[in-house]
Amino acid sequence: MIFDPTIITDHLGDIGQGFMITLGTWSAGVALGLTLGMLIAVAQLFGNSLVRAPLRAFIEMIRSTPFLVQLFLVYYGGPSFGLNLDPIPAGILGLGIYGSVYFAEIFRSGFQSVARGQLEAADCLGITRLQCITRIQIPQMLVIILPALVNLITILCKETAVLSIITIPELTMVLTGIGSETFAFVETLLVLCIGYLLLVEACSRLGMLLEVRVGRFMQKQPR
Amino acid sequence: MSNFHSTPTAAPHSSVLNESGEAMKTSKTLSDNSEPMLKLHNVGKSFGNLRVLKGIDLQVRHSEVVCLIGPSGSGKSTLLRSMAFLEEYDEGEIYIEGQLLGWVPENGKGRKRAPQSQINQVRRNVGMVFQQFNLWPHMTALGNVSEALLRVRKLSADDARQRAMAMLDKVGLAHKAAAYPAQLSGGQQQRVAIARALAMEPHIMLFDEPTSALDPELVGEVLQVMKTLAKEGMTMVVVTHEMGFAAQVADSVVFLDQGQVVAQGTPHEIFHNAEQPRLQQFLQNYLDRNAFWQDTKEVSPV
Numbered sequence: 001m002i003f004d005p006t007i008i009t010d011h012l013g014d015i016g017q018g019f020m021i022t023l024g025t026w027s028a029g030v031a032l033g034l035t036l037g038m039l040i041a042v043a044q045l046f047g048n049s050l051v052r053a054p055l056r057a058f059i060e061m062i063r064s065t066p067f068l069v070q071l072f073l074v075y076y077g078g079p080s081f082g083l084n085l086d087p088i089p090a091g092i093l094g095l096g097i098y099g100s101v102y103f104a105e106i107f108r109s110g111f112q113s114v115a116r117g118q119l120e121a122a123d124c125l126g127i128t129r130l131q132c133i134t135r136i137q138i139p140q141m142l143v144i145i146l147p148a149l150v151n152l153i154t155i156l157c158k159e160t161a162v163l164s165i166i167t168i169p170e171l172t173m174v175l176t177g178i179g180s181e182t183f184a185f186v187e188t189l190l191v192l193c194i195g196y197l198l199l200v201e202a203c204s205r206l207g208m209l210l211e212v213r214v215g216r217f218m219q220k221q222p223r
Numbered sequence: 224m225s226n227f228h229s230t231p232t233a234a235p236h237s238s239v240l241n242e243s244g245e246a247m248k249t250s251k252t253l254s255d256n257s258e259p260m261l262k263l264h265n266v267g268k269s270f271g272n273l274r275v276l277k278g279i280d281l282q283v284r285h286s287e288v289v290c291l292i293g294p295s296g297s298g299k300s301t302l303l304r305s306m307a308f309l310e311e312y313d314e315g316e317i318y319i320e321g322q323l324l325g326w327v328p329e330n331g332k333g334r335k336r337a338p339q340s341q342i343n344q345v346r347r348n349v350g351m352v353f354q355q356f357n358l359w360p361h362m363t364a365l366g367n368v369s370e371a372l373l374r375v376r377k378l379s380a381d382d383a384r385q386r387a388m389a390m391l392d393k394v395g396l397a398h399k400a401a402a403y404p405a406q407l408s409g410g411q412q413q414r415v416a417i418a419r420a421l422a423m424e425p426h427i428m429l430f431d432e433p434t435s436a437l438d439p440e441l442v443g444e445v446l447q448v449m450k451t452l453a454k455e456g457m458t459m460v461v462v463t464h465e466m467g468f469a470a471q472v473a474d475s476v477v478f479l480d481q482g483q484v485v486a487q488g489t490p491h492e493i494f495h496n497a498e499q500p501r502l503q504q505f506l507q508n509y510l511d512r513n514a515f516w517q518d519t520k521e522v523s524p525v
Binding site: 122 | 353358405416420
């Protein structure tokens with residue numbers, strides 16, 4: 001096997017830019033997905049059936065279609081219903097919507113994990129439902145759902161590769177492009193793998209640090 | 224720290240000392256002519272086809288301590304929870320200091336659930352203590368007590384902290400302010416829960432089997448805090464299996480069975496002159512359970 005490092009070093013600028021675009025679309029998509037997911041979960045738990053039924057349909061629709069098709073629908077189909085987005089915003093929106101339904105399911109199970117009695121105690125003290133969510137339910141459920149959240153976030157990292165289909169110059173597009181120009185597939189694909197590995201590994205490490213942080217109160221011994 | 228002395232006190236004891244050491248005059252008749260703190264009229268509640276409360280009438284006067292006793296499934300917890308509207312009672316009325324709890328009239332046809340803000344307004348002077356403590360495990364003892372002071376009473380951080388520390392001190396746990404619930408014993412957790420309720424300066428305290436989840440040797444410390452509260456003139460409704468506590472502290476004992484008040488009276492009337500066969504049978508269980516240290520043939524647990 002011939003490994004020619006100059007293929008990579010010659011294109012460092014492009015690769016770096018692709019890496020940053022992957023990181024950017026991933027972060028923005030995750031942020032959007034978390035926000036939408038939380039809204040969906042809260043609406044499902046506390047809304048009436050008029051709110052819940054369409055949400056249920058939306059969740060089923062997103063869960064049972066491929067991400068690639070959803071992305072096409074947002075980017076190429078969008079203009080038909082007045083949604084004219086540049087590739088990157090369209091990609092972030094698609095990633096956010098795709099992630100949101102899975103995040104919503106994780107949040108829903110998280111909300112249900114907090115014992116009812118704790119909410120009754122809050123209720124008796126006059127604490128509002130919204131304060132209950134932000135002050136009592138979310139901090140506690142994080143301990144339980146954080147591994148699942150990190151897992152989904154790393155999956156979304158790898159899903160950003162699909163964004164190359166709608167002409168976003170992210171890591172996969174840049175490196176496969178270099179590969180087809182130079183026929184140096186081994187070098188480019190290896191670097192591509194290392195790129196995703198770095199992102200996912202950093203995310204997992206961050207998740208583990210957070211897990212310790214949010215679970216501090218469960219320690220039996222005082223610090 | 225004078226929250227509990229500011230109200231006209233009418234503890235059922237001849238004379239008690241307040242914290243500054245002076246004797247307070249106490250009298251049971253002080254507030255008899257005023258409106259009851261808590262008034263239940265014909266309260267009923269059904270879970271599906273099962274009618275668990277069947278027309279309960281009850282009045283709790285200022286500074287009165289009422290103990291609800293009865294076998295499990297008798298409806299005593301449901302009744303207590305209704306008094307904080309944690310259960311939607313569906314017949315009759317509950318008045319807290321004269322205000323109807325939980326319902327508003329609906330034009331023409333009966334009534335509907337009151338808006339949450341109005342429910343909170345009516346029960347703002349009701350404190351609740353639960354069998355399972357229900358502390359928030361991600362907050363320290365201090366955090367648990369100060370949370371509602373900060374978010375509901377909107378006190379400044381300093382004021383909330385000060386008041387919360389005073390409450391923890393009152394239940395003897397100021398030194399545990401920084402501990403999380405998981406680091407406290409059951410008895411300590413329940414005392415923090417009592418402090419959390421007291422911090423809101425309630426006029427009425429409801430206790431739902433506050434010692435039932437505790438190891439026997441931890442029951443005493445919680446009962447001691449409750450006795451102190453009673454002496455200070457707090458109006459209390461207590462669902463309990465601690466007959467000794469009921470006998471010593473209650474002004475009135477209510478025996479519930481199958482959703483009805485079967486007997487009601489002073490501890491003496493209930494524990495020494497029980498006439499209803501169901502009540503006699505219920506009390507006999509306690510006698511049998513505590514018989515191991517009795518040499519003589521005692522007929523009463525008190």
